[in-house]
Amino acid sequence: MPTGKVRFFDADKGFGFIAEDSGADVFLHANALPEGVTTLKKGARVEFGIVEGRKGAQALSVKLLDPVASVAANMSARERRTPEELVVIIEDVVQLLDGVGEGYRAGRRPDRKLAANVARALRGLADELEK
Structure with a gap:
């Protein structure tokens, strides 16, 4: 196959x-x-x-x-993602931020659930980049 x-x-x-x-x-x-x-x-x-x-x-x-791991997936503090995994995560976060930006351009704020998910994704990415 x-x-x-x-x-x-x-x-x-x-x-x-x-x-x-x-x-x-x-x-x-x-x-x-x-x-x-x-x-x-x-x-x-x-x-x-x-x-x-x-x-x-x-x-x-x-x-x-x-499967591709999620940004929000719990990982130990010592474990680092490979560059290939980080590329996919960064692309997903960029797409997420593009959607939020389009909403703001149209004069709309994201709902609380979306805002919380975006914040969690950004925190997760920031933690990965600092490892």
């Missing part, structure tokens, strides 16, 4: 793309996700089957091989 990394996945729209190890992009529909999984993070390693759909290669029976 081929393997690759999740290039992006939009849970709201129900689809995304996998960058196959061979370099090809493969369409990923939410129906192909493992039972109980509703989203995948960018950079997660997956194994999958492929079928030719109307618009090209489409992933089937996706199996999560190596």
Whole structure:
């Protein structure tokens, strides 16, 4: 079975793309996700089957091989993340901040839950960078 990394996945729209190890992009529909999984993070390693759909290669029976750790995940104070892990975390935080910035541009403040999540993500990233 081929393997690759999740290039992006939009849970709201129900689809995304996998960058196959061979370099090809493969369409990923939410129906192909493992039972109980509703989203995948960018950079997660997956194994999958492929079928030719109307618009090209489409992933089937996706199996999560190596999930991407969350910024908020609890780690010991001595453990450091690899540069590859930090790249994904930083990209996620930038996307989160872009969304908050767009809200402010439109004259809206983030709700309390989103504000708390952003603050927690920034604190977690700051702690990682100081290790």
